[in-house]
Amino acid sequence: MAGSKSGSQASTTIGRTAYGDGRLSSQREAIARVARDFSAAFSADDLLAAVRVGTPGIGIATVYRAVAAMEAAGFIEVVGVRGNATLYVHCVQEGHHHHVVCTGCGAVADAECSVKATATEAGGFAITGHDLTLYGLCPRCQP
Amino acid sequence: MAGSKSGSQASTTIGRTAYGDGRLSSQREAIARVARDFSAAFSADDLLAAVRVGTPGIGIATVYRAVAAMEAAGFIEVVGVRGNATLYVHCVQEGHHHHVVCTGCGAVADAECSVKATATEAGGFAITGHDLTLYGLCPRCQP
DNA sequence: ATCTGTGCAAAATCTTTGCATTAGC
DNA sequence: GCTAATGCAAAGATTTTGCACAGAT
Numbered sequence: 001m002a003g004s005k006s007g008s009q010a011s012t013t014i015g016r017t018a019y020g021d022g023r024l025s026s027q028r029e030a031i032a033r034v035a036r037d038f039s040a041a042f043s044a045d046d047l048l049a050a051v052r053v054g055t056p057g058i059g060i061a062t063v064y065r066a067v068a069a070m071e072a073a074g075f076i077e078v079v080g081v082r083g084n085a086t087l088y089v090h091c092v093q094e095g096h097h098h099h100v101v102c103t104g105c106g107a108v109a110d111a112e113c114s115v116k117a118t119a120t121e122a123g124g125f126a127i128t129g130h131d132l133t134l135y136g137l138c139p140r141c142q143p
Numbered sequence: 144m145a146g147s148k149s150g151s152q153a154s155t156t157i158g159r160t161a162y163g164d165g166r167l168s169s170q171r172e173a174i175a176r177v178a179r180d181f182s183a184a185f186s187a188d189d190l191l192a193a194v195r196v197g198t199p200g201i202g203i204a205t206v207y208r209a210v211a212a213m214e215a216a217g218f219i220e221v222v223g224v225r226g227n228a229t230l231y232v233h234c235v236q237e238g239h240h241h242h243v244v245c246t247g248c249g250a251v252a253d254a255e256c257s258v259k260a261t262a263t264e265a266g267g268f269a270i271t272g273h274d275l276t277l278y279g280l281c282p283r284c285q286p
Numbered sequence: 287a288t289c290t291g292t293g294c295a296a297a298a299t300c301t302t303t304g305c306a307t308t309a310g311c
Numbered sequence: 312g313c314t315a316a317t318g319c320a321a322a323g324a325t326t327t328t329g330c331a332c333a334g335a336t
Contacts, residue, residue, distance in 0.1 A: 059318045100268045125243045127279040136270040202293045
């Protein structure tokens with residue numbers, strides 16, 4: 001059925017998904033789009049540089065505030081640090097999942113969770129959650 | 144043989160384990176001891192405060208340099224961040240392992256690795272390594 | 287005696303915050 | 312129109328670095 005994709009709403013407020021409710025500015029819309037299109041992990045500064053291409057004049061403070069909002073909404077997630085900067089990635093999956101990071105080019109993909117928290121035996125801790133990051137080479141970086 | 148323990152050398156160089164080869168100062172010895180005795184994750188500043196109790200006058204730069212050396216030697220490891228500060232923990236195990244962090248008091252314990260990197264299917268990545276942190280409640284924080 | 291490690295302080299980074307202005311709803 | 316969001320710049324915080332000096336081997 002043609003209408004299924006109902007492409008109409010042009011920019012179909014990706015911002016809604018990225019920030020939840022609230023006022024949606026053109027800057028935040030642009031930031032969300034760029035964050036979603038990054039194929040690798042990015043820092044606040046990477047985001048600023050990429051967003052400025054299409055939205056000159058945007059400030060770093062705006063990016064930080066948008067990043068905080070996107071993280072709160074679960075649209076992006078912290079995956080580590082590079083130097084002193086925090087790295088984020090856009091999450092495709094919504095529920096519990098993890099990330100696979102390419103040690104070659106830095107590309108990041110979502111990964112299903114296959115961890116059976118059998119580590120309960122570890123010191124008598126009652127495991128309530130976990131965080132897993134896999135490292136490897138993405139298809140294009142494999143020899 | 145009698146001399147084996149050569150008790151004299153009091154502090155049996157824990158520093159050797161912490162920093163590998165090289166010159167071992169009393170400050171680094173103190174830092175390594177404090178790091179080892181921390182029951183929870185600590186930041187560089189936590190370490191400084193704790194070391195200053197027994198070693199007044201020590202500087203933060205020294206702590207940072209010691210932390211870098213201990214991390215390189217595998218004596219401590221980064222387990223996350225608290226606010227803007229990096230958190231470290233002393234590793235009891237030497238080989239591949241992970242950590243269990245108590246969400247109640249912050250206590251940290253080493254955990255064996257039980258991850259079967261079956262996530263190879265994740266986007267065609269060739270998995271070469273991973274990083275896992277478990278969260279839960281330690282025996283004393285369990286209801 | 288040599289050379290690593292130390293301490294102090296300044297520098298470099300990254301991130302947050304205050305305030306007047308702009309723009310969503 | 313009311314308020315959230317923005318942008319600039321200053322403030323904060325953490326981590327790194329330069330340099331002269333002390334201590335370990």
